Amino acid sequence: xxxxxxxxxxxxxxxxGVAALRNGCLELHAGSVxxxxxxxxxxxSTFLNIVMGILRRDAGEIVxxxxxxxxxxxxxxxxxxxxxxxxxxxxxxxxxxxxxxFLGREPRRAGPVVDYRKLFExxxxxxxxxxxxxxxxxxxxxxxxxxxxLVEIAKAFSRQSDLIIMDxxxxxxxxxxxxxxxxxxxxxxxxxxxxxxVSHRLTEIFTIADRYTVxxxxxxxxxxxxxxxxxxxxxxxxxxxxxxxxxxxxxPAAPGPALLSVRGLARQGEFEDISLEVAxxxxxxxxxxxxxxxxxxLNCLYGLTRADQGGASLAGxxxxxxxxxxxxxxxxxxVTEDRKATGLVLGASVAFNASLSALPGLCKAxxxxxxxxxxxxxxxxxxxxxRLASPAMPVSGLSGGNQQKVVxxxxxATQPICLLCDEPTRGIDEGxxxxxxxxxxxxxxxxxxxxxxxxxxxxxxxxxDRIAIFRKxxxxxxxxxQGATQEQLMHLAS
Numbered sequence: 001x002x003x004x005x006x007x008x009x010x011x012x013x014x015x016x017g018v019a020a021l022r023n024g025c026l027e028l029h030a031g032s033v034x035x036x037x038x039x040x041x042x043x044x045s046t047f048l049n050i051v052m053g054i055l056r057r058d059a060g061e062i063v064x065x066x067x068x069x070x071x072x073x074x075x076x077x078x079x080x081x082x083x084x085x086x087x088x089x090x091x092x093x094x095x096x097x098x099x100x101x102f103l104g105r106e107p108r109r110a111g112p113v114v115d116y117r118k119l120f121e122x123x124x125x126x127x128x129x130x131x132x133x134x135x136x137x138x139x140x141x142x143x144x145x146x147x148x149x150l151v152e153i154a155k156a157f158s159r160q161s162d163l164i165i166m167d168x169x170x171x172x173x174x175x176x177x178x179x180x181x182x183x184x185x186x187x188x189x190x191x192x193x194x195x196x197x198v199s200h201r202l203t204e205i206f207t208i209a210d211r212y213t214v215x216x217x218x219x220x221x222x223x224x225x226x227x228x229x230x231x232x233x234x235x236x237x238x239x240x241x242x243x244x245x246x247x248x249x250x251x252p253a254a255p256g257p258a259l260l261s262v263r264g265l266a267r268q269g270e271f272e273d274i275s276l277e278v279a280x281x282x283x284x285x286x287x288x289x290x291x292x293x294x295x296x297x298l299n300c301l302y303g304l305t306r307a308d309q310g311g312a313s314l315a316g317x318x319x320x321x322x323x324x325x326x327x328x329x330x331x332x333x334x335v336t337e338d339r340k341a342t343g344l345v346l347g348a349s350v351a352f353n354a355s356l357s358a359l360p361g362l363c364k365a366x367x368x369x370x371x372x373x374x375x376x377x378x379x380x381x382x383x384x385x386x387r388l389a390s391p392a393m394p395v396s397g398l399s400g401g402n403q404q405k406v407v408x409x410x411x412x413a414t415q416p417i418c419l420l421c422d423e424p425t426r427g428i429d430e431g432x433x434x435x436x437x438x439x440x441x442x443x444x445x446x447x448x449x450x451x452x453x454x455x456x457x458x459x460x461x462x463x464x465d466r467i468a469i470f471r472k473x474x475x476x477x478x479x480x481x482q483g484a485t486q487e488q489l490m491h492l493a494s
Contacts, residue, residue: 003066005030005163005194006051011060013046021046024060025220026196026213030162033185033195035209035226039238039429040399043218044198045087048165051196052084053077065162083156084165087198087427088340089172091148093141098123100140101155126158131180145172145338146290153181157188164188165196170204171427172338174290174455176494182208200429202231203458216240239431257316259449260418262301264310270296271473274310278418278449283440285464285481286453288493292470294453295337298420301451302334303327314418328357333411335404337422337453343407344395351377351391353406358413380409385435401432408439418449425459437463457486469493 004027011024021043028034038044049055051062053071062069064080071077077084091100098120099106107118123136132150140148149172156164170178185195185208197209205212206226214221214237221237258277266272271293278284288294300307306322313319320326324334336342344353354377355362362372377391384405388398395406404424411419421440425433440463444450454460460467464481469492477492 002029004028004063005065006196007061007063008047008051009061011047011050011062012058013050013055014058019218021050021215021218023219024050024215025223027223028163028194028196030192030194031189032210033189033197033208035205035212036196036198036215037205037212037234037238038215038221039431040401041217042215042238042429044215045167046218047215048084048167048196048198051077052082052165078159081159081162082165083159083161083163085152085156085167085169087168087171089145089148089152091140091143091151093139095140096120096136097127097134097138097140097143097151098136100151101126101136101158103155105158123154126154130154130157130184132177144290145341146174146177149173150177153184157184161193163194163196165198167198168200168427169197170199170201170455172423174288175457175490176289178204200425200427200433201456202234202430203456205234206231214238235430238429259447260312260314260451262310262312265297265300265307265312266309267296267300267305268308270300270305271470272309274475276468276475276478278451280447280449281444282465283444283450283452283463283481285460285467286451286470287457287460287467287489288470288476290455291472292493293473294470295422297470298334298422298451298453302332302420304334328414328416331415331417333357333414333416333419335407335411335419335421335424337426339403339407339426343410344403346396347394349392350381350386350388350395350398350406353395354380354391354409355413357410361414376413377409380412381406383412384409384439399428399432401428401435404428404432404436408436416448419443419451421450421452423454424452425454425456433459457489460489461486 006028008024008026011021013021024043024047036044046055050057053074053076056072101123102119107115109115120136127134127136132154134147134150153169170181189195199205209226211225213223259280260278262274262276265274274297286294299305301312303320303322303324311318314330314332319330340346355373358376359368362369381391386402386405388402395403425436440450452463461481461484466478467481467484468478469476469489471493
């Protein structure tokens with residue numbers, strides 16, 4: 001009766017002689033949620049890939065329901081009723097939501113013929129059961145990043161597995177959808193399913209997990225009950241040292257003319273009548289639930305889409321509509337929501353990514369001045385403390401936190417006076433988050449303006465001088481950051 005659902009001892013894996021995982025140890029029991037914690041590079045993803053059969057371990061032991069296993073491919077893990085929600089989403093855009101959920105397991109009639117009526121009915125019933133407001137017939141290619149994440153979650157639940165691995169399952173969804181997911185987790189664990197949960201959002205871990213295990217630098221550090229540890233202690237275990245809080249020690253924005261002014265900005269079907277002002281030296285947080293129009297507002301402000309009504313000005317000059325290159329010249333920079341899809345050229349070097357936005361200004365006679373580019377990149381990477389072997393290495397080889405710093409470096413390369421940040425700490429560890437918070441504070445303290453969109457209320461409360469709450473495409477309220485509470489934000493946003 002006390003046999004663990006999953007038991008791992010001394011699991012190890014090296015790549016080219018470099019240890020990615022030295023001593024992976026974990027014990028997960030049926031009907032429980034076990035949080036696997038650690039910073040980028042701690043070995044968590046390597047461990048999960050070994051459990052799922054994506055990688056083969058070099059050493060150690062994995063026992064599933066009392067029997068040793070050594071999966072050589074993911075289909076073997078799936079056949080043993082293990083499923084995974086990966087951090088890297090992999091939808092098939094040309095197929096429907098229902099086809100993505102039941103790919104390879106479609107209901108059939110007359111032999112190989114797919115019964116589409118039954119397929120759509122089953123998928124829609126599953127989505128409704130989970131509380132996900134998504135049309136099962138919709139093409140995946142038309143879904144938002146958040147909706148795509150929900151479909152991946154639904155796919156994992158559809159397998160009715162004994163063990164579900166969740167690797168950053170909420171990285172692209174808001175708090176309302178996260179609460180719905182947690183309700184679904186509680187329902188399946190009540191029936192005996194075990195959940196191995198990985199998230200950099202510590203608030204989630206303390207909300208949903210029963211136990212925790214910490215990995216650091218590829219090795220096991222500590223395990224225990226969530227009830228026996230607090231947030232500060234857990235952060236210290238993850239990082240390996242004391243982490244100071246990124247408080248609001250900088251001076252508040254001085255009163256005066258707005259640096260960024262938005263008047264009646266609207267885009268049909270996304271948001272309407274948004275009017276805001278951001279002062280020099282101010283960080284304005286933007287909070288709202290999924291579908292509230294937050295990201296769409298930033299994209300329109302930057303010029304990725306074109307407003308139907310209203311306009312905006314920066315430093316007293318009108319911002320161009322629908323022209324990102326002109327927005328950059330005017331002093332805007334955008335940290336996009338999904339760094340891997342829209343923020344970076346993953347196959348290119350760190351140096352190329354860091355200097356990409358500034359290349360027009362680095363050209364002489366139609367050729368890039370390579371010495372000027374190297375100098376710029378070196379300064380930016382040093383300023384942001386990017387850890388890497390060489391600027392010539394592919395950016396895909398960096399940790400999530402360092403990739404995000406390269407995105408910030410690219411933004412800084414154009415010397416902006418206003419920075420738009422859409423989920424700037426998505427999928428990065430606690431230590432890297434603090435560095436991003438420090439960067440935002442330092443940028444604002446130079447007399448610049450920052451707009452930060454985040455799905456995490458604690459993050460918005462920590463970095464913002466004022467907070468704009470979006471609800472159903474409209475500006476519901478603007479409140480001071482000092483003294484605001486998570487409950488207040490949720491109430492205004494819902």
